[in-house]
Amino acid sequence: MKQDNESDLTRAAQGPDGEPVRLSIDGQLMSALLRSMGEPPVRIELWNGDEVGCTKGKEVARIRIANRKSLLKLVVDPEFQFGECFTEGTLRVEGDLVKLLAVLMRGLNKYTSAVRQFIDWSRRRHTNTVADSRDNIHAHYDLGNDFYKLWLDPQLAYTCAYFPTPSTTLAAAQVAKMDLVCRKLRLQPGETVVEAGCGWGALALHMAANFGVKVKAFNISHEQMEYARQRARAEGLGDCVEFIEDDYRNISGNFDAFVSVGMLEHVGRENYRELGTIIDKALSTNGRGLIHSIGLVRPAPLNAWIERRIFPGANPPSLREMLEVLEVPGFSVLDVENLRLHYALTLKYWRENYENAIAEVTRMYGEKFVRIWRVYLSGSQAAFETGQLQLFQVVFARQYTNEVPWTRGYLYGQEAA
Amino acid sequence: MKQDNESDLTRAAQGPDGEPVRLSIDGQLMSALLRSMGEPPVRIELWNGDEVGCTKGKEVARIRIANRKSLLKLVVDPEFQFGECFTEGTLRVEGDLVKLLAVLMRGLNKYTSAVRQFIDWSRRRHTNTVADSRDNIHAHYDLGNDFYKLWLDPQLAYTCAYFPTPSTTLAAAQVAKMDLVCRKLRLQPGETVVEAGCGWGALALHMAANFGVKVKAFNISHEQMEYARQRARAEGLGDCVEFIEDDYRNISGNFDAFVSVGMLEHVGRENYRELGTIIDKALSTNGRGLIHSIGLVRPAPLNAWIERRIFPGANPPSLREMLEVLEVPGFSVLDVENLRLHYALTLKYWRENYENAIAEVTRMYGEKFVRIWRVYLSGSQAAFETGQLQLFQVVFARQYTNEVPWTRGYLYGQEAA
Numbered sequence: 073m074k075q076d077n078e079s080d081l082t083r084a085a086q087g088p089d090g091e092p093v094r095l096s097i098d099g100q101l102m103s104a105l106l107r108s109m110g111e112p113p114v115r116i117e118l119w120n121g122d123e124v125g126c127t128k129g130k131e132v133a134r135i136r137i138a139n140r141k142s143l144l145k146l147v148v149d150p151e152f153q154f155g156e157c158f159t160e161g162t163l164r165v166e167g168d169l170v171k172l173l174a175v176l177m178r179g180l181n182k183y184t185s186a187v188r189q190f191i192d193w194s195r196r197r198h199t200n201t202v203a204d205s206r207d208n209i210h211a212h213y214d215l216g217n218d219f220y221k222l223w224l225d226p227q228l229a230y231t232c233a234y235f236p237t238p239s240t241t242l243a244a245a246q247v248a249k250m251d252l253v254c255r256k257l258r259l260q261p262g263e264t265v266v267e268a269g270c271g272w273g274a275l276a277l278h279m280a281a282n283f284g285v286k287v288k289a290f291n292i293s294h295e296q297m298e299y300a301r302q303r304a305r306a307e308g309l310g311d312c313v314e315f316i317e318d319d320y321r322n323i324s325g326n327f328d329a330f331v332s333v334g335m336l337e338h339v340g341r342e343n344y345r346e347l348g349t350i351i352d353k354a355l356s357t358n359g360r361g362l363i364h365s366i367g368l369v370r371p372a373p374l375n376a377w378i379e380r381r382i383f384p385g386a387n388p389p390s391l392r393e394m395l396e397v398l399e400v401p402g403f404s405v406l407d408v409e410n411l412r413l414h415y416a417l418t419l420k421y422w423r424e425n426y427e428n429a430i431a432e433v434t435r436m437y438g439e440k441f442v443r444i445w446r447v448y449l450s451g452s453q454a455a456f457e458t459g460q461l462q463l464f465q466v467v468f469a470r471q472y473t474n475e476v477p478w479t480r481g482y483l484y485g486q487e488a489a
Numbered sequence: 490m491k492q493d494n495e496s497d498l499t500r501a502a503q504g505p506d507g508e509p510v511r512l513s514i515d516g517q518l519m520s521a522l523l524r525s526m527g528e529p530p531v532r533i534e535l536w537n538g539d540e541v542g543c544t545k546g547k548e549v550a551r552i553r554i555a556n557r558k559s560l561l562k563l564v565v566d567p568e569f570q571f572g573e574c575f576t577e578g579t580l581r582v583e584g585d586l587v588k589l590l591a592v593l594m595r596g597l598n599k600y601t602s603a604v605r606q607f608i609d610w611s612r613r614r615h616t617n618t619v620a621d622s623r624d625n626i627h628a629h630y631d632l633g634n635d636f637y638k639l640w641l642d643p644q645l646a647y648t649c650a651y652f653p654t655p656s657t658t659l660a661a662a663q664v665a666k667m668d669l670v671c672r673k674l675r676l677q678p679g680e681t682v683v684e685a686g687c688g689w690g691a692l693a694l695h696m697a698a699n700f701g702v703k704v705k706a707f708n709i710s711h712e713q714m715e716y717a718r719q720r721a722r723a724e725g726l727g728d729c730v731e732f733i734e735d736d737y738r739n740i741s742g743n744f745d746a747f748v749s750v751g752m753l754e755h756v757g758r759e760n761y762r763e764l765g766t767i768i769d770k771a772l773s774t775n776g777r778g779l780i781h782s783i784g785l786v787r788p789a790p791l792n793a794w795i796e797r798r799i800f801p802g803a804n805p806p807s808l809r810e811m812l813e814v815l816e817v818p819g820f821s822v823l824d825v826e827n828l829r830l831h832y833a834l835t836l837k838y839w840r841e842n843y844e845n846a847i848a849e850v851t852r853m854y855g856e857k858f859v860r861i862w863r864v865y866l867s868g869s870q871a872a873f874e875t876g877q878l879q880l881f882q883v884v885f886a887r888q889y890t891n892e893v894p895w896t897r898g899y900l901y902g903q904e905a906a
Binding site: 178396398404406460 | 595651652653654655786787788807808809812813815816817819820821822823824825826827829830874875876877879881887888889890891893895896897898900901902
């Protein structure tokens, strides 16, 4: 047994090309972590000069770790501590941050230690009561409209865009997404729509202006609602769109369509059945619904760092979990589309816009904030590129209604008027 | 309390136009059943001359019940006994059987008695071990190919067709369905496909002949496999399609695509995780999968009469339950389409073909068999028309692969080569 352990250490102390290298105990530890992650193509340099990782020149990026404390944090709780150390500047990256995060995400899927599982299980997470939701949403979406204007599209759509071709611009792709949603909902002039979680109001205004519907749009972010109301007035849509600063749980009335783009992530699984009941009450006999949400291939907690530092209370569901919303009221699922790669491309644009505005962001919020948002946007792009995150659009109607499209061809031009 | 009961009885003894009618205790009972079903638009005539139901002339069909024994059976266990009494001839229908069954299905959803629930809970159902599956499948699919030739399309596709327009013929719609499945799977010449539950082999042969792939097709129905092998030889496709008379649980090898059309209904929920593991083993890194299955809006047992007399062991899942197959191996769901109304139309054609061949069916199997299949085909059409049954096509791939279509436009002509 002892001999085996010794030979393991000997192997660990070999360089990437097999040549013997003398590693410190810290280097050995880092090397062991990489092995347990399936040896992702990265090179890591420690404060003491030790360097571990793949064959030189094959790495997608290089990581520099500044001290032993950061190394130990990373080994014990890598999901959470990568973001923390990156923010503090004790972990620095040279090279492509998105590619690096993509290979690390793939690697972490292989690395299952009991310690990691225990830490993840015991982590305190935010809940989503009406009061908590208000705090959770305020923390992210009320950062200041000026900040989001720096890197979102002109209409401030902060959800996955839809690129009819990969060369569509971000601004056009956000309009195309809104159009796709409206086509899927088969909106007719004069109909009524309720929107749960309307962001800065782009979709509500688009539906009213282009499809002639009346919209009630709910959101609990104060800054977003101020902006949305101003835009409605400026565009002469004040009579068609009512922006209501209130929780989706207080939706009342009866509508031809229910739509929610990018809110389910914040609802919390414990509230899915209640959301289903709310939709059931809100929707007319021939009503249509669409839920657009980030999702997962199987149930899992959101990355701990994202949940703590970016989206408190957020919790994307697996598609199966999403369907809990619809199963109790007995809605018929008509269509599910997965737009994962469209979100990866959306995030690429957001990240590029963000980096182009970095001087302004630094001036507004400082260096630490810049790093937090850099690793968040890069990590999100990597997560959609690697399938860690998915994006589902689910269309539904009542079980009994036969007022449903005969095929989906109308979505793709052939039958569109 | 007694007075209330009496006044109920008095109301029950009023005719459809409010005129006082003297009903026997049997008529009262039938009338009470109809009330508990929300008064569906039917008229029911009893052996003793009593007539109950909606206003005369408003009924979609008339039912004649031949004796008290049948009446009592219907009241206690309507789901099961409608089919039984129809088969025995003690319940006869004048008018449109499909419309009648549609209004009764809607009504039964409202009629929840403790007795009905207890009966349904205590009903013995068939299981789906490897041995049981063989018996269950034999009971239905080995009835004789000559029988199915009387009313299916020329290729004997015994699953939901896809009608590009509602005026497409059944034969063309079955070809269109096979094409749709192949397009969704993005089959390329030279690729390999495994099919679980291949019926009479139409899809396997279509894939080989039109998409240049090699297919291994599994099925445990002996009659179907004999037929499929003969067809493969006759069409010179013996080298491209291997028909294997074996359970899907014995699939081995690695394939570019997995497809299963109309088998999941027979798998049984207790076997979904195992099916997921089998698909996981069978699929290559960039492999695609498609499962086509009858489904439900929420979990429920299959209609008891259908399970006993038509499809022993069958058990259509809700979409949420279907996703159990894919969630454990962590497949990414790319696309879900609901083709419920296409199945209603498919069944309309099958039923019409069946009625046109009724003399031949009677000669082959007798009157009782004719009635069993009449009520089964009519009830199935009604079930898809009313949303009691749904039809889901689910397309999936591995979580990490980015070899997925950019949009779904290619399915609808624009981008198709």
